[in-house]
Amino acid sequence: MTMDDNKLTFDKITSDLTHHIRINKGFLIWMGFLTLSLLICLYAYSIQLKTGLGVAGIRDYITWGMYLANFVFFVAASLIGMLISAVLGLIGMKWLTPITRIAETIAVAFAAVAGLVIVSDMGRPERLAYVFIYGRPQSPILWDVTVITTYFVLSLLLLFLPMIADMAIIHRKVETLPSWLRPVYKVLSLNFTDQPAQNKIISRAIRILLILLIPAALSIHTVTSWLFAVTSRAGWDSTVFGPYFVSGAFVAGSAAVIIAMFFFRKNYKLQDYLTDMHFDKMGKVLATVSLVYLYFNINEFLVPGYKLKRADAIHLQELFAGKDALLFWAVQVGGLILPILFMLFRRFRKPLPILIISIAVLIAAWFKRYLIVIPTQEHPFLPIQHVPGNFIHYSPTLIETLISVAPFILVLIIITLISKFFPVIPLHETAQEKGIGHIKFD
Amino acid sequence: MRFNTLFILILIFTAGTRTSAQTWVVPDEQKAVVAPFKFTPDMQKQGEQIYLKNCQACHGLMGKDNWARLTPPPGDLSREKAQIQRDGEIFYRITTGKTPMPEFRNILSEEDRWWVVAYLRTFNPKYVQPNPVAKAAFTGRIVTLAMQYNDQMKKIVVTASEQLKDGQKGPAAGVEVVLFVKRYFGKMQVGDIRTTNAAGLALFEFPADLPGNKDGNVALTAMVNDPKGIMKTTPADAAFGIGVPTEKPGLTETRAWWSHRGQAPVWILLTYTLSVVIVWGFILYIVYSILQIRKLSKG
Numbered sequence: 101m102t103m104d105d106n107k108l109t110f111d112k113i114t115s116d117l118t119h120h121i122r123i124n125k126g127f128l129i130w131m132g133f134l135t136l137s138l139l140i141c142l143y144a145y146s147i148q149l150k151t152g153l154g155v156a157g158i159r160d161y162i163t164w165g166m167y168l169a170n171f172v173f174f175v176a177a178s179l180i181g182m183l184i185s186a187v188l189g190l191i192g193m194k195w196l197t198p199i200t201r202i203a204e205t206i207a208v209a210f211a212a213v214a215g216l217v218i219v220s221d222m223g224r225p226e227r228l229a230y231v232f233i234y235g236r237p238q239s240p241i242l243w244d245v246t247v248i249t250t251y252f253v254l255s256l257l258l259l260f261l262p263m264i265a266d267m268a269i270i271h272r273k274v275e276t277l278p279s280w281l282r283p284v285y286k287v288l289s290l291n292f293t294d295q296p297a298q299n300k301i302i303s304r305a306i307r308i309l310l311i312l313l314i315p316a317a318l319s320i321h322t323v324t325s326w327l328f329a330v331t332s333r334a335g336w337d338s339t340v341f342g343p344y345f346v347s348g349a350f351v352a353g354s355a356a357v358i359i360a361m362f363f364f365r366k367n368y369k370l371q372d373y374l375t376d377m378h379f380d381k382m383g384k385v386l387a388t389v390s391l392v393y394l395y396f397n398i399n400e401f402l403v404p405g406y407k408l409k410r411a412d413a414i415h416l417q418e419l420f421a422g423k424d425a426l427l428f429w430a431v432q433v434g435g436l437i438l439p440i441l442f443m444l445f446r447r448f449r450k451p452l453p454i455l456i457i458s459i460a461v462l463i464a465a466w467f468k469r470y471l472i473v474i475p476t477q478e479h480p481f482l483p484i485q486h487v488p489g490n491f492i493h494y495s496p497t498l499i500e501t502l503i504s505v506a507p508f509i510l511v512l513i514i515i516t517l518i519s520k521f522f523p524v525i526p527l528h529e530t531a532q533e534k535g536i537g538h539i540k541f542d
Numbered sequence: 543m544r545f546n547t548l549f550i551l552i553l554i555f556t557a558g559t560r561t562s563a564q565t566w567v568v569p570d571e572q573k574a575v576v577a578p579f580k581f582t583p584d585m586q587k588q589g590e591q592i593y594l595k596n597c598q599a600c601h602g603l604m605g606k607d608n609w610a611r612l613t614p615p616p617g618d619l620s621r622e623k624a625q626i627q628r629d630g631e632i633f634y635r636i637t638t639g640k641t642p643m644p645e646f647r648n649i650l651s652e653e654d655r656w657w658v659v660a661y662l663r664t665f666n667p668k669y670v671q672p673n674p675v676a677k678a679a680f681t682g683r684i685v686t687l688a689m690q691y692n693d694q695m696k697k698i699v700v701t702a703s704e705q706l707k708d709g710q711k712g713p714a715a716g717v718e719v720v721l722f723v724k725r726y727f728g729k730m731q732v733g734d735i736r737t738t739n740a741a742g743l744a745l746f747e748f749p750a751d752l753p754g755n756k757d758g759n760v761a762l763t764a765m766v767n768d769p770k771g772i773m774k775t776t777p778a779d780a781a782f783g784i785g786v787p788t789e790k791p792g793l794t795e796t797r798a799w800w801s802h803r804g805q806a807p808v809w810i811l812l813t814y815t816l817s818v819v820i821v822w823g824f825i826l827y828i829v830y831s832i833l834q835i836r837k838l839s840k841g
Binding site: 234235236237238242243246250253254257260261264290291292293295297298301302304305308309312316485486487488489 | 612
């Protein structure tokens with residue numbers, strides 16, 4: 101802490117963590133920009149709705165294109181809530197307090213949008229409910245929609261519960277609050293007055309949630325990996341796909357959290373709360389999960405590469421030295437190996453360097469999903485014959501790309517709204533940890 | 543820029559050589575074949591129906607250039623490329639096909655195929671039909687098969703009879719017969735091809751271990767082996783109780799991974815339902831207790 105802890109008063113913390121809750125010009129411009137971009141993407145989607153999925157580059161052979169890669173990425177990024185809050189939180193890592201809400205916000209935003217991403221791949225989206233109505237309990241698709249819905253609700257509750265006390269504080273103490281917002285916070289605060297009985301309910305509910313979150317999160321990404329792994333295709337037909345996906349998800353999510361931390365710290369002036377120490381620790385977390393992911397990568401390529409069954413050989417050849425080689429090595433080296441090497445040094449775990457590393461890791465994480473989903477479909481077991489050229493080689497169209505960008509804009513909108521209207525850093529919890537004692541509710 | 547032009551030229555060149563390497567040659571004597579009858583408006587109408595059912599999916603509507611995007615492109619048959627060909631040439635292409643175009647030899651009768659040609663020609667104002675040449679009467683063998691199971695010999699007996707010159711029926715000797723047994727998909731040949739003896743008989747041994755239905759019945763088909771298509775033949779179908787009685791439930795009649803929802807394995811149903819009920823039970827409990835917070839407030 102750069103500040104003398106003794107000087108921290110409750111009012112100072114409150115004002116530090118809530119001064120950004122107001123509607124200013126920067127916010128309006130940013131939201132205007134996001135809304136406009138979203139409208140452009142929605143226009144692209146309207147074309148797809150009218151004309152059909154043929155406007156995308158997917159065809160009879162490569163049926164899972166960018167949309168599916170996007171879907172896997174979104175599910176992956178949402179997993180971070182579970183790592184930060186549940187796994188590290190339950191172990192009792194105190195330095196996490198200012199980061200938990202950021203992680204939960206990212207989890208909620210990505211999980212909410214992941215469901216929409218899959219809709220972009222549906223030719224008849226109005227039949228979405230059929231997945232449930234006619235779903236077969238034997239099918240990983242039904243498990244997937246079930247666990248994603250569940251995980252989203254769990255994450256939303258976990259975001260909300262620690263906020264109850266914060267909102268009680270805000271609607272009473274923050275004078276700068278826009279007047280129309282005050283009643284909203286009052287309702288959301290559920291008349292919280294720091295009664296021991298109230299606190300007991302909240303902490304018990306959080307404990308239950310944290311415990312439920314671990315199996316739920318493990319399932320959502322394991323099941324997503326099974327959508328691929330239960331198919332006997334080269335590159336998908338793997339028994340370690342579950343942990344491979346889960347560890348990859350932690351990599352993407354940790355990078356996303358670091359990026360968010362950086363921007364919140366700068367824009368909302370949270371330097372005293374999100375310190376260099378937090379970036380250093382998150383850098384270590386990212387390095388650790390990246391190492392685990394590297395380990396699974398080695399498994400994924402070395403074992404089939406040693407046996408070199410025919411289909412695997414074709415697949416690996418394309419990745420290592422063929423058409424996808426450039427992208428593959430950029431992702432593996434630039435998004436995994438180099439970041440790990442850099443992050444071993446304290447100097448690179450300072451806020452700015454770790455931000456740059458995280459951006460590289462996150463971009464690579466998206467392309468990694470692309471490489472997992474698409475190349476193998478270009479080499480099915482049965483030969484492709486007598487079809488037009490665009491059936492054989494997949495290349496995303498402009499409309500498809502715009503439709504794939506839309507979920508990112510949605511995520512940014514959700515994260516912006518949550519972080520703008522609620523304290524990014526848990527207020528009540530921070531005050532308690534600093535030993536500032538109980539808030540007096542009159 | 544210059545590189546691009548060169549690249550495109552190379553592409554065109556290689557593409558050109560590729561298609562020319564696969565050209566679809568029609569033998570000269572087939573080109574000379576003409577229809578056995580004069581085309582009438584009625585035939586052209588019939589031909590249109592056949593075209594719409596069998597060809598339009600690939601070749602599109604005549605004169606609209608809206609053929610399916612296949613390689614090689616099917617093309618619009620009203621255009622010059624098809625219409626400059628002689629009747630026999632078009633007829634041959636329809637008869638033999640060339641991947642991806644199917645051969646219509648066994649799908650459309652000879653008459654049907656000529657009717658389609660008649661229809662195609664209506665799009666060519668310059669077309670004048672060459673004089674029809676009636677087909678010579680059929681002079682080959684006309685063979686009919688019958689099949690029995692002989693219990694004493696434990697053999698399947700196929701009898702081939704043929705129409706003799708004098709209009710009488712007699713045994714057909716020296717005819718090659720193939721025996722098939724029906725299975726889930728398609729047919730399986732039983733034993734080797736047999737040639738009928740002087741009495742027109744061919745005997746087949748039936749393997750003792752082939753499964754039948756639950757009564758042991760197997761469905762058999764005997765056919766004349768006539769790869770050159772020089773005979774007119776009628777196959778024989780029969781079912782005998784000579785297989786091993788087998789009662790196997792259909793693939794979706796028992797609970798299994800691959801079956802429909804009503805046949806999901808019990809353990810999957812239980813695991814799925816229990817997990818959903820337990821987790822959502824906790825979620826409901828948490829929502830309920832959140833609502834309690836409000837009640838516990840003082841003042």
